[in-house]
Amino acid sequence: MPELARNADRTNDFAIKFANVNGTGSASANALIMKAIFRMGIPVAGKNYFPSNIQGLPTWYEVRVTRDGYAARSGRIDILVAMNAETYQRDVREVISGGYLIYDSTWPRSMLLQREDITVIGVPLAKMVNETFDGVRNRILLKNIAYAGVIAALIDVDLNVIDALLKESYAKKPKLLDSNTKALRLGYDYAKANLSCPLPLKVTHLDKTAGHIMIDGNTAAGLGCVYAGATVGAWYPITPSTSLMDAFKSFCERFRVDAETGERNYAVIQAEDELSAIGMVLGASWNGARAFTPTSGPGISLMNEFIGLAYYAEVPAVIFDVARVGPSTGMPTRTQQSDILMCAYASHGDTRHVVLFPANPEECFYMAVQAFDLAERLQTPVFVLSDLDIGMNDWMCKDLKWDDAYRPDRGKVLSAEELNKLDKFYRYVDRDEDAIPYRTLPGVNPKGAYFTRGSGHNQYGGYTEDSADYQFVLDRLTRKFTTATRYVPKPVTLGRGNCEVGIISLGSCDGAVREALDVLSRQKIDVDYLRVKAFPFTSEVEAFLRDHKLIFVVEQNRDAQLRSLLTIETAVEKSKLESILSYSGFPMSADPIVNGIRAKLAETPRLSVIK
Amino acid sequence: MSYINKPKVAHPSLPTNALGLTRRQYEGAMSTLCAGCGHDSVTAAIVEACWGIDLKPEQLAKLSGIGCSSKTTAYFVAGAHGFNSVHGRMPSIASGAAAANRELTYIGISGDGDSLSIGFGQLAHAIRRNINMLYIIENNGVYGLTKGQFSASADIGTKAKKGEVNLTPPIDPVLLALSLGATFVARSFSGDKQQLVPLIQAGLKHNGFALIDVLSPCVTFNDHEGSTRSYTFTREHYHPVIEADFVPKASEITVDYQEGQALSVELHDGSQVILRKLDASYDPTDRSAAYHFIETKIKNHEYVTGLIHIDESSTTEFHTLNKTTKVPLNRLPFEKLSPGNAALQKLQARWR
Numbered sequence: 001m002p003e004l005a006r007n008a009d010r011t012n013d014f015a016i017k018f019a020n021v022n023g024t025g026s027a028s029a030n031a032l033i034m035k036a037i038f039r040m041g042i043p044v045a046g047k048n049y050f051p052s053n054i055q056g057l058p059t060w061y062e063v064r065v066t067r068d069g070y071a072a073r074s075g076r077i078d079i080l081v082a083m084n085a086e087t088y089q090r091d092v093r094e095v096i097s098g099g100y101l102i103y104d105s106t107w108p109r110s111m112l113l114q115r116e117d118i119t120v121i122g123v124p125l126a127k128m129v130n131e132t133f134d135g136v137r138n139r140i141l142l143k144n145i146a147y148a149g150v151i152a153a154l155i156d157v158d159l160n161v162i163d164a165l166l167k168e169s170y171a172k173k174p175k176l177l178d179s180n181t182k183a184l185r186l187g188y189d190y191a192k193a194n195l196s197c198p199l200p201l202k203v204t205h206l207d208k209t210a211g212h213i214m215i216d217g218n219t220a221a222g223l224g225c226v227y228a229g230a231t232v233g234a235w236y237p238i239t240p241s242t243s244l245m246d247a248f249k250s251f252c253e254r255f256r257v258d259a260e261t262g263e264r265n266y267a268v269i270q271a272e273d274e275l276s277a278i279g280m281v282l283g284a285s286w287n288g289a290r291a292f293t294p295t296s297g298p299g300i301s302l303m304n305e306f307i308g309l310a311y312y313a314e315v316p317a318v319i320f321d322v323a324r325v326g327p328s329t330g331m332p333t334r335t336q337q338s339d340i341l342m343c344a345y346a347s348h349g350d351t352r353h354v355v356l357f358p359a360n361p362e363e364c365f366y367m368a369v370q371a372f373d374l375a376e377r378l379q380t381p382v383f384v385l386s387d388l389d390i391g392m393n394d395w396m397c398k399d400l401k402w403d404d405a406y407r408p409d410r411g412k413v414l415s416a417e418e419l420n421k422l423d424k425f426y427r428y429v430d431r432d433e434d435a436i437p438y439r440t441l442p443g444v445n446p447k448g449a450y451f452t453r454g455s456g457h458n459q460y461g462g463y464t465e466d467s468a469d470y471q472f473v474l475d476r477l478t479r480k481f482t483t484a485t486r487y488v489p490k491p492v493t494l495g496r497g498n499c500e501v502g503i504i505s506l507g508s509c510d511g512a513v514r515e516a517l518d519v520l521s522r523q524k525i526d527v528d529y530l531r532v533k534a535f536p537f538t539s540e541v542e543a544f545l546r547d548h549k550l551i552f553v554v555e556q557n558r559d560a561q562l563r564s565l566l567t568i569e570t571a572v573e574k575s576k577l578e579s580i581l582s583y584s585g586f587p588m589s590a591d592p593i594v595n596g597i598r599a600k601l602a603e604t605p606r607l608s609v610i611k
Numbered sequence: 612m613s614y615i616n617k618p619k620v621a622h623p624s625l626p627t628n629a630l631g632l633t634r635r636q637y638e639g640a641m642s643t644l645c646a647g648c649g650h651d652s653v654t655a656a657i658v659e660a661c662w663g664i665d666l667k668p669e670q671l672a673k674l675s676g677i678g679c680s681s682k683t684t685a686y687f688v689a690g691a692h693g694f695n696s697v698h699g700r701m702p703s704i705a706s707g708a709a710a711a712n713r714e715l716t717y718i719g720i721s722g723d724g725d726s727l728s729i730g731f732g733q734l735a736h737a738i739r740r741n742i743n744m745l746y747i748i749e750n751n752g753v754y755g756l757t758k759g760q761f762s763a764s765a766d767i768g769t770k771a772k773k774g775e776v777n778l779t780p781p782i783d784p785v786l787l788a789l790s791l792g793a794t795f796v797a798r799s800f801s802g803d804k805q806q807l808v809p810l811i812q813a814g815l816k817h818n819g820f821a822l823i824d825v826l827s828p829c830v831t832f833n834d835h836e837g838s839t840r841s842y843t844f845t846r847e848h849y850h851p852v853i854e855a856d857f858v859p860k861a862s863e864i865t866v867d868y869q870e871g872q873a874l875s876v877e878l879h880d881g882s883q884v885i886l887r888k889l890d891a892s893y894d895p896t897d898r899s900a901a902y903h904f905i906e907t908k909i910k911n912h913e914y915v916t917g918l919i920h921i922d923e924s925s926t927t928e929f930h931t932l933n934k935t936t937k938v939p940l941n942r943l944p945f946e947k948l949s950p951g952n953a954a955l956q957k958l959q960a961r962w963r
Binding site: 227 | 669674684689692694709711712714736941945951952954955958962
């Protein structure tokens with residue numbers, strides 16, 4: 001949201017941040033406000049900044065109301081609901097000039113009045129709630145709903161929409177519905193009676209959310225695994241990927257349990273560590289089931305050895321990396337794109353892996369399915385590299401659709417009959433000249449028996465220490481990686497196509513890049529945009545790199561990992577690539593992209609980018 | 612290793628099993644282990660055991676990690692798929708494979724290095740998860756492929772080939788398995804085929820995790836004087852307490868057992884293990900008594916062998932606990948797995 005002047009009318013275009021203590025039940029109040037705005041037809045983006053902790057530490061929730069439908073963080077806070085005394089001071093600083101700060105005036109907070117350029121609104125929330133409700137825990141929970149009522153009045157949220165949401169949430173708990181409705185009115189009525197409502201920052205009904213849902217990427221990916229026909233999921237709990245397996249499990253409980261017998265058409269195994277989790281995936285895939293593991297960077301570090309085995313022995317596997325901030329334990333509840341190189345080249349020896357880069361929850365759903373098809377078609381591990389921002393935040397996405405005609409691509413698996421027709425089966429012979437061999441499953445036909453090994457092997461699957469035989473297989477694997485470019489999703493492009501300047505980005509940067517393109521375009525700066533959806537890079541990526549004189553590579557890590565990968569894997573001259581990096585742990589906003597591009601172009605006047 | 616290749620053609624008079632297969636059809640590639648290696652005897656016992664229970668070769672999946680012992684999966688049942696994975700991680704491969712297809716018979720071959728050091732965690736958790744498989748540890752107390760370092764099963768005071776004396780207490784896989792609740796725990800000696808074959812057969816039929824610790828001397832790095840894992844030492848301290856006979860389903864029990872000494876345990880498929888108690892006081896169904904007995908014997912440097920513990924009444928096998936459908940997961944038709952677009956549209960109401 002870099003252009004204040006343009007936004008004189010701030011209706012349906014502002015950001016609210018809720019500052020809370022974690023473990024106090026604030027999430028439901030914040031979600032209530034966001035969902036109500038979404039139901040009023042106004043696009044929203046929600047970002048949760050939570051601590052790696054269960055109770056008592058500061059947590060924030062940001063709701064961006066965005067009539068233009070931008071997916072990125074706004075980078076600016078207009079209204080701050082300061083409910084955590086511990087963070088008051090920094091919360092006050094964060095409100096932009098001309099913004100609003102709402103706090104609980106039950107206790108006087110003189111330091112809040114230090115800023116004269118913002119409007120400070122005190123509401124005696126605790127006092128009102130304590131006078132109306134009993135029970136310590138109850139009061140803490142309902143105070144959240146009370147501030148939601150205040151906000152609803154201040155920004156003019158349709159009360160009927162909120163009422164409907166509360167009724168849905170507490171359909172089976174009339175007592176809770178009663179107390180929540182009462183608490184909401186407490187705040188709402190107070191604001192109406194004592195404050196000038198609504199603020200200039202308000203919402204009005206639009207019709208921009210029909211055909212859309214609010215969903216997080218982990219839920220969407222877990223659902224994708226169910227739809228793809230995955231039957232074995234193995235995992236070790238790790239933030240921020242845990243909710244992916246939680247989702248898979250709950251959808252399986254709904255869709256995969258036999259109504260009569262109670263028998264399960266799936267197996268979810270909580271492994272003892274990530275090494276074991278990926279081992280289970282390989283064992284199950286080797287045996288012909290669709291199997292996957294969700295994890296995050298530290299888990300991939302541990303899985304490296306097995307990933308190399310899967311690459312070399314050509315065993316399918318689907319691995320979701322919901323990336324968080326590294327290195328090491330890093331900041332587990334913050335987002336980053338710093339696992340790109342690790343996934344692309346995981347394990348010792350010469351290895352290269354197929355990596356898919358979803359940009360939002362919708363793509364998590366579809367790419368989950370694609371990942372299984374690719375893994376089985378190519379007989380290799382496939383990564384779906386998401387991140388915490390995509391995985392754990394609620395994004396507005398188009399309704400998910402499913403083609404009932406879809407059938408899984410199980411790749412080259414020989415049946416008992418096909419094996420009978422063969423003289424002899426050899427595991428790693430390139431019969432079709434696409435570098436993808438045929439495989440067999442245990443239990444089908446003794447003629448299909450072969451020995452899977454990570455040790456040196458020849459094209460017949462036999463152990464070898466012969467250089468030529470070893471190299472023959474290794475070189476075929478290189479060709480197989482080239483074959484992969486035929487199957488992986490092509491990049492998305494935006495723009496005229498013939499600009500001199502381009503942006504290449506990936507994953508969750510997409511929202512920020514698209515918003516930056518709009519801003520730049522209004523400033524008469526035209527830039528083409530390509531978002532890579534997969535590694536290996538397809539010819540479109542190579543062409544885009546060739547056809548642009550200056551290319552900004554936008555990504556969320558310190559070391560410009562996508563830029564490195566492009567320089568290693570394409571013919572691009574390194575000097576053409578200019579990095580725009582964000583690695584604070586917060587999702588990227590459009591500002592650094594706009595500012596970075598403007599600054600660079602100012603140094604490079606010979607480029608004719610101005611219309 | 613042997614330098615003479617086995618002839619491919621079997622003699623017509625060789626006996627066949629119920630499937631019409633000879634023992635030769637349960638063999639694998641030529642062993643590349645040292646001549647006289649105990650592991651090769653274990654391989655021979657596996658061949659005999661699989662032939663004897665009429666196992667369809669393709670119904671067996673052979674899994675291993677890394678090490679001398681792990682190589683042996685290539686040396687038996689050529690008609691079975693094999694998976695030589697990474698060091699110490701065979702249990703996870705086996706767990707995933709068993710999850711995907713509950714119908715196959717799984718045999719994991721490991722060593723004391725593979726199982727008790729690098730793979731200790733995976734072994735423990737496969738036992739805890741009660742994966743339906745037979746897990747054989749070919750236990751020789753040393754790392755053979757890296758030329759004779761002590762393994763975690765080396766006894767205190769045992770001498771390495773170069774004279775170094777081990778001072779660190781050993782981990783005993785039998786005590787480990789007993790303490791983790793394994794429902795089939797046995798120990799044997801590679802040189803005692805008569806004892807080993809029925810143990811393997813019963814282990815393959817057991818519904819759950821079956822562990823057999825096989826003392827298997829390393830002729831190259833641990834068969835010298837001063838070693839507690841040499842052939843000589845093992846034979847001297849070898850103490851069979853309970854011998855097992857395996858009786859397949861539908862076979863009549865004809866052997867005459869002394870009353871009070873024999874104990875018959877029916878396995879889940881109807882076959883039976885008949886245990887002959889050489890030590891009358893020993894009760895293999897009592898886990899804590901078994902633990903105490905073995906621990907006491909270990910203190911006296913005695914290797915107790917036989918079927919040390921069996922619990923066929925257990926209901927903790929992985930698929931039983933998971934309530935997995937009877938049809939192997941890898942064979943479920945896609946229509947049963949993917950809920951379809953109508954369900955998806957209905958589901959999405961919750962996200963509006």
